[in-house]
Amino acid sequence: VPAKPQNFLRGIIERDLAAGTYAGRHWAGTPGDAAHQAAGAPDPARIRTRFPPEPNGYLHVGHAKSICLNFGLARDYGGICHLRFDDTNPEKEEQEYVDAIKAAVQWLGFDWKAQGTSHLFFASDYFDFMYRAAEALIGAGLAYVDEQTPEQMRATRGDFNTPGTDSPFRARTPEQNLARFREMRDGLHADGAMVLRSKIDMASPNINLRDPALYRIKRATHHNTGDRWCIYPMYSYAHPIEDALENISHSICTLEFEDQRPFYDWVLDRLCELGLLAQPRPHQYEFGRLNLTYVITSKRKLKQLVDEKHVAGWDDPRMPTIAGLRRRGYTPEAIQLFCERIGVAKDYSWIDYSTLDGALRDDLEGKAPRAMAVLEPLKLILTNWKEVFGSEAHLEPCSAPAHPQRPELGTRDFSLGPELWIEQDDFKEVPLKGYHRLSPPRFGDDGAKVEGTLVRLKYGYVVQCTGVKKNFAGEVEAVYAKLIPDTKSGTPGADAVKTKGVITWVGVHDALPAEVRLYDRLFTEAQPDAGGRDFLSVLNPASKKVVTGYVEPSLASAKPDDKFQFERHGYFVADAKDHAPGAIVLNKITGLKDGWAK
Numbered sequence: 361v362p363a364k365p366q367n368f369l370r371g372i373i374e375r376d377l378a379a380g381t382y383a384g385r386h387w388a389g390t391p392g393d394a395a396h397q398a399a400g401a402p403d404p405a406r407i408r409t410r411f412p413p414e415p416n417g418y419l420h421v422g423h424a425k426s427i428c429l430n431f432g433l434a435r436d437y438g439g440i441c442h443l444r445f446d447d448t449n450p451e452k453e454e455q456e457y458v459d460a461i462k463a464a465v466q467w468l469g470f471d472w473k474a475q476g477t478s479h480l481f482f483a484s485d486y487f488d489f490m491y492r493a494a495e496a497l498i499g500a501g502l503a504y505v506d507e508q509t510p511e512q513m514r515a516t517r518g519d520f521n522t523p524g525t526d527s528p529f530r531a532r533t534p535e536q537n538l539a540r541f542r543e544m545r546d547g548l549h550a551d552g553a554m555v556l557r558s559k560i561d562m563a564s565p566n567i568n569l570r571d572p573a574l575y576r577i578k579r580a581t582h583h584n585t586g587d588r589w590c591i592y593p594m595y596s597y598a599h600p601i602e603d604a605l606e607n608i609s610h611s612i613c614t615l616e617f618e619d620q621r622p623f624y625d626w627v628l629d630r631l632c633e634l635g636l637l638a639q640p641r642p643h644q645y646e647f648g649r650l651n652l653t654y655v656i657t658s659k660r661k662l663k664q665l666v667d668e669k670h671v672a673g674w675d676d677p678r679m680p681t682i683a684g685l686r687r688r689g690y691t692p693e694a695i696q697l698f699c700e701r702i703g704v705a706k707d708y709s710w711i712d713y714s715t716l717d718g719a720l721r722d723d724l725e726g727k728a729p730r731a732m733a734v735l736e737p738l739k740l741i742l743t744n745w746k747e748v749f750g751s752e753a754h755l756e757p758c759s760a761p762a763h764p765q766r767p768e769l770g771t772r773d774f775s776l777g778p779e780l781w782i783e784q785d786d787f788k789e790v791p792l793k794g795y796h797r798l799s800p801p802r803f804g805d806d807g808a809k810v811e812g813t814l815v816r817l818k819y820g821y822v823v824q825c826t827g828v829k830k831n832f833a834g835e836v837e838a839v840y841a842k843l844i845p846d847t848k849s850g851t852p853g854a855d856a857v858k859t860k861g862v863i864t865w866v867g868v869h870d871a872l873p874a875e876v877r878l879y880d881r882l883f884t885e886a887q888p889d890a891g892g893r894d895f896l897s898v899l900n901p902a903s904k905k906v907v908t909g910y911v912e913p914s915l916a917s918a919k920p921d922d923k924f925q926f927e928r929h930g931y932f933v934a935d936a937k938d939h940a941p942g943a944i945v946l947n948k949i950t951g952l953k954d955g956w957a958k
């Protein structure tokens with residue numbers, strides 16, 4: 361077992377492995393009942409975990425935590441992790457989501473094909489077994505059909521202080537219940553007219569054990585089973601069965617399900633006693649869900665952002681979906697690193713967004729080629745070009761390493777010419793104290809003449825600012841400077857002229873125009889949906905800004921999804937959908953430094 365940060369789940373798994381808790385299992389290859397489980401070969405997996413999304417939306421960064429956890433545990437302990445679509449709720453589920461979820465899991469770097477077999481499952485494939493198990497529970501007097509209205513059921517459930525009261529239908533015989541349940545299945549009753557309930561204890565201190573429902577009537581077409589069923593199992597009944605049929609050993613879920621665990625155990629223990637499932641059965645363990653500042657992790661709310669067009673789709677680069685993070689330029693490695701760093705614990709806490717950004721920077725720092733880009737262009741005119749180089753048409757070749765620590769990546773070539781693009785910010789007509797970039801000659805407060813500043817053009821020459829060109833409205837149109845000969849970077853004596861400022865630039869003659877999308881947080885509040893607040897009321901109106909900038913010629917060969925570090929600006933990615941050679945479109949991933957900490 362590789363050295364990984366220890367957490368309570370690893371402790372549980374290591375204890376179970378040492379005790380041989382799951383050593384006696386069999387695996388028939390296809391999920392099946394107790395007979396299948398007994399007939400199969402010894403299970404080749406030492407543990408089995410599962411990631412069980414409901415295909416009712418795209419996965420988000422919270423799901424990434426669960427994916428990294430479940431697939432990571434299986435990888436580290438010689439186990440297998442299943443991808444299971446928890447598709448027992450016919451109305452909200454769609455094939456588009458199934459496909460998107462598969463793509464997200466694979467992109468994150470995980471694979472449900474392990475040890476030569478695919479471990480991709482659909483809960484709806486177990487509807488027959490779930491139905492048979494329900495009939496068995498009815499036969500054993502452990503379930504009954506309740507014809508109370510939903511309101512009556514709610515009213516008789518009691519609350520934390522008051523025990524519930526028995527339904528008048530609770531005393532029916534197994535035969536009566538079985539007949540009624542089959543009528544439900546055969547479509548003889550209206551949606552909502554009755555439910556099948558477990559028969560546990562209406563006075564239990566745990567409200568989740570007060571005869572929770574097992575089946576409801578719902579006429580809805582299911583993406584997998586079509587119109588075959590008009591009754592569907594409830595999540596809390598279906599989930600433990602899904603786990604057991606798939607030989608899951610450690611069923612890991614978020615803390616909200618802690619109160620459901622006794623019912624999870626009840627379902628599995630009763631079905632083992634009835635001979636439908638085999639021991640050793642799965643056990644549920646809970647961890648704290650991921651809450652990330654400035655982010656919403658609820659599929660329902662993310663769907664609302666998409667449906668109401670507050671964003672451009674599930675993969676809008678501002679979305680915390682895996683598809684959105686991917687398009688924004690986050691890498692699978694960065695997300696995995698993030699999940700490792702935040703760890704898992706049994707508590708409810710908020711993680712600062714800067715933790716995710718930090719992981720991205722740590723991943724891309726060593727990978728992303730460097731480049732120069734100018735995002736808010738201002739023209740710099742070198743007035744003595746012809747004097748120095750003999751011709752206005754001369755271009756002075758420059759080069760820079762693709763990555764300062766990785767010489768094997770080679771160099772980028774570009775050239776200096778008489779006209780350059782620089783950042784508007786790199787010029788101030790009247791500089792504040794401590795400003796070391798371009799400013800023209802002027803008279804100081806004491807009336808004395810102050811020279812124009814000396815600045816190094818990175819990888820190029822030192823220039824001295826000589827003046828400014830303005831239009832009739834007084835707006836700056838261009839900056840004038842003269843080039844200081846014999847100061848070219850990398851040549852002997854280049855440092856003879858000292859400068860306090862270094863600026864980045866691109867040549868007007870060889871720079872490529874680029875659409876650059878600058879993204880900011882989607883919400884203005886760190887906990888957008890806290891305390892029942894309408895998260896739409898705190899949408900950041902300035903979450904997307906589009907500028908036209910210029911990038912150095914090395915980006916001519918950029919392909920969609922290529923990532924760069926623009927010197928002084930941060931990390932950028934060529935947009936996966938809109939970028940094409942000849943039409944550069946870039947998304948800003950994040951800055952060079954943490955811009956999230958307040």
Ligand code: ATP
Nearest residue numbers: 412413414422423425426613614649650657658659
């Ligand atoms: P949502 O409320 O966004 O719809 P969900 O939990 O209902 O999320 P599922 O598709 O059922 O969505 O989730 C699949 C798995 O992902 C579950 O095991 C769930 O525990 C886990 N998961 C969902 N959200 C988070 C989160 N924020 N942090 C960690 N795990 C999560």
Ligand code: MG
Nearest residue numbers: 412413414446
């Ligand atoms: Mg769910």
Ligand code: MG
Nearest residue numbers: 414658659660
């Ligand atoms: Mg949910």
